[in-house]
Amino acid sequence: MQGIIFNALEDFVLEKADMELWNSIIEDSEVASGGAYTFGVNYDDAEIVALATTLCEKLGVSLQDGLVLFGEYLFDYLVERGPIELQSYKNTQVLLTELEDVVHKDVKRIHPEAYTPFFHYEPNTESQGELKYQSKRQLCAVAAGLVKGAAKHYKQSVELEHTQCMHDGHDECIWKLTFAAMH
Secondary structure, rough: OOOHHHHHHHHOOOOOOOOHHHHHHHHHHHHOOOOOOOOOOOHHHHHHHHHHHHHHHHHOHHHHHHHHHHHHHHHHHHHOOHHHHHHHOOOOOHHHHHHHHHHHHHHHHHHOOOOOOOOOOEEEEOOOEEEEEOOOOOHHHHHHHHHHHHHHHOEEEEEEEEEEEHOOOOEEEEEEEEEEEOO
């Protein structure tokens, strides 16, 4: 997992709580890095899982709900610090359609060793479509949060119907998405 995701998690904790909580999460998770993360460096995926699990336990929320909330936060974090292309889209549907060919391609160009999840969005109408997600990490809750965060960023509402999940033995997750402009 790229260091930028760990940096985002730290900022998420600092914004929602404080440094004392972040330090206790690092200590209780016993992560190999000791909690020092650099933007473009790769870290063991198990560290992010350990940190997120410990955070959710300390906050008394389910891991699923916590990952969705983090995904929502992560989208704006990435817009501010990630690929410049994220700032140029007019809505979530266009972003999802071009995510692999533009944004993830750019990430791979800058960080060739980065592992990015695979997203494929197939629009059915202007406001509805189907999103497929594949990742060895199986962080579909974060992916759902990212979609919610994107919709919020582009001043849209989104309904996500998770019709198929990797956690149920499938090769990919599938959502039916419905977008609407927020007034």
